[in-house]
Amino acid sequence: MGKYYGYGVRNSFGLAVDPLTGVLWDTENGDKDFDEINLAKPGFNSGWRQLMGPLSENKISVNNLVRFSGSHYSDPVFSFAPSLGVTDIQFFNSTKLGDKYANNVFVGDINHGNLYFFMLNKTRTGFVFGQNERNLMDSVANGEKELSEVTLGAGFAGITDIKTGPDGYLYILTFDEESHGAGKIYRISH
């Protein structure tokens, strides 16, 4: 691997470091069928352009991938089907919105203008879902109904950036193509 940190990454518009583990995560835009949220450890092979989304949803085995010595393929932590243009990912590094949100994950998209929220598992390597969210336990949001279960906010023009502000609240930057690219900054408070 030498100078390469990772490869097989497609159209990534989001990078974030988990403040509790120091591990890098990314988001990736698929060509059509899947967008991804990934844990990107050193030597990460995300699998493009052999596949997007998990191996189980593609008729392909890990042996079909380009494999450099010292690399490892990992399935996405979570995928969106179909592709909807995921953008930024942010670990909300604040307790200002309550313990539920502290150090958990926000992700935005550009096509729907949705803000997604995920709670991390104890090892901070995946997401946890409730008893009434069994159709998310395959780690894929398949279609509108499952997408709505991970959607916390909607109606943004298109989210391009998410940050924890110096005041401890969540900030969202949007891009509005119909307003000639005029952006807005939103602050999410109580």
Ligand SMILES: [Ca+2]
């Ligand atoms: Ca991938």
Ligand SMILES: [Ca+2]
């Ligand atoms: Ca599913």
